[in-house]
Amino acid sequence: MISASANRSSIDWVTFILYAFLVMSGLMMLHAVDRPPDGYGQDLAAMLHTPVGQQGVWLLISLAGWFVINLLVDRSFWVLGAYPIYIFSVVLLVAVLLFGKEINNATSWFSLFGFTFQPGEFAKFGACLAMAAYLSQWTEKLNQPVHIFTGVMIWAIPAGLIILQPDPGTSLVFTSFLLVMYREGLPGILLVFGGFTAAMFLLGITQSPTFLTICLLGLLMVLMSFSAPRRTAWWLAFSLGITLLGIFLYRQLENGWPVVVVMALSFTVAAGYHALRKNFRMVISSLSALVWGVLIAFLANFTFNNFLLRHQKERIDAWLRPEGMNEQGALYNIVQSKLAIAGGGLKGKGLYEGTMTKYDYVPAQETDFIFSVVGEGEGFLGVAAVILGFLALLWRISVLAERQNRTFARAYAYGVAGIIFLHMLVNIGMTMGLMPVIGIPLPFMSKGGSSLFAFTIMIAVLLKLDRHRNEV
Structure with missing residues (x-):
């Protein structure tokens, strides 16, 4: 009989390297966004209050979580704890509606000891686990209406609570679970x-x-x-x-x-x-x-x-029918982002030389429009490298998914892939006017500790499950 340790595989280094590439690229872009003309200097305390410093702290917290998951938490914890974690994430979404802090007209945040945390990001992870647990139980029956309805409700409940915040952008991400449902038996006619x-x-x-x-x-x-x-x-x-x-x-x-x-x-x-x-x-x-x-x-x-409120109508009009709209109004973000990306040319102006980036012409360039910083600073080559990095990560996750021996691990992997794909598609599309501006961050790169932590944990759990794929 082969022991569990003998069956255990090593970490998938391709996925980890792609993850590291995207995270480090994000830190470089954030470093360029708010870099003072004379540099950051030697004051570490001041550096920690900058966007790149805050993101670096969250990266350390995320890597600590990665370490705990891969070395101290058993694989069975995620299988047995899938529903409790999901329920806990839903409770957090209810709690933030009652006790959360309002930022940018949305009650989406908890604020504790100077840190803000967005439970909607954690809810994506909880929904991933719950969908994996459910689909591993009903794989052969997902063509029956009652099971389809139950599967949809698993991601529709947190999505509905997030809409109430209101944060329609984050709630939209949960529709990506249709991908994993389709992989596990959802009839194509429903798509x-x-x-x-x-x-x-x-x-x-x-x-x-x-x-x-x-x-x-x-x-x-x-x-x-x-x-x-x-x-x-x-x-x-x-x-x-x-x-x-x-x-x-x-x-x-x-x-x-x-x-x-x-x-x-x-x-x-x-x-x-x-x-x-x-x-x-x-x-x-x-x-x-x-x-x-x-x-x-x-x-x-x-x-x-x-x-719809006026600003909501303007955002939709800026996406679907921008002709004749005021470029200083709802179109401003998109126009500035396009100018920044186009200004980068083939090789870019240099990480710290982009005019649009340096003088803060693009609003929210640390978060929603971080991709415009890549375009202006690194040009077409940098943009292509980032997009190829995401596509390579999605390809690798699909490889990991298909080599799993358990439905739970496969469904979880496709859940993670779907979330990353929709984030990437909408965020990059926003910066080029191909998608509405709905506040979806670029995974691993946009400033946001909650987002970075959630995506890191999702990848860490995926690699943990993959390491034990051969165990009986």
């Missing part, structure tokens, strides 16, 4: 449904619901044409023709509802043809998509115009 819902919601904000109804009716008729058992080309020509005509008439008329009526009648004819051919699945799917899409579009438009 398609989610993507369709998100698309109709965004389009409902930027376009008239009436116009969207016309377009959706036309699109569904075109799709039904490909399922026509006879005379497909005729049905396709009819669907495209009536759709283009409908869009043209909508642009010409002040009231678009007559066009909607004509399009609806045409859709009814197409659906009736499929019903006569007993293609009921196509008819039901098309009708369901139509009703749901129109409903979401109207709700999105109504919510945007009647419930």
